[in-house]
Amino acid sequence: MRIFAGVFSIQASILGIFSWLKLSGTRPINLFGLPEGLAANAGLLLSILMFLAGILIILAKTNDFLLFLALVLWVFGLILGLLFSPSFSGLYFRPITCVLCLIIGLYIFTDYNRKK
Numbered sequence: 001m002r003i004f005a006g007v008f009s010i011q012a013s014i015l016g017i018f019s020w021l022k023l024s025g026t027r028p029i030n031l032f033g034l035p036e037g038l039a040a041n042a043g044l045l046l047s048i049l050m051f052l053a054g055i056l057i058i059l060a061k062t063n064d065f066l067l068f069l070a071l072v073l074w075v076f077g078l079i080l081g082l083l084f085s086p087s088f089s090g091l092y093f094r095p096i097t098c099v100l101c102l103i104i105g106l107y108i109f110t111d112y113n114r115k116k
Helices: 002-020 034-059 064-084 093-108
Strands: none
Touching: 002 034, 002 093, 034 064, 034 093, 064 093
């Protein structure tokens, strides 16, 4: 499950980078109606956070600190993604990915049999 959450987060961040490069050609919408440039920068930052969190959870086989850092990055990414990042279809894919990875990460973090 740890590998799945990491790969899922990395794939979503790569899709976010493609959307940041404006490959879709549509106008992005965000919840607060921020200017397009600011929303695009927030989207790039969200993609970088998700990429780092994915790498950290893959590397955190027995290291609880790396797992905790990945969880913090996903929480920050969820807040950043819901409030500031643009959505091209009305569906906030990256924040939903952050929530799913956060749930998986919390399950892994609270699994006491993990280190045996």
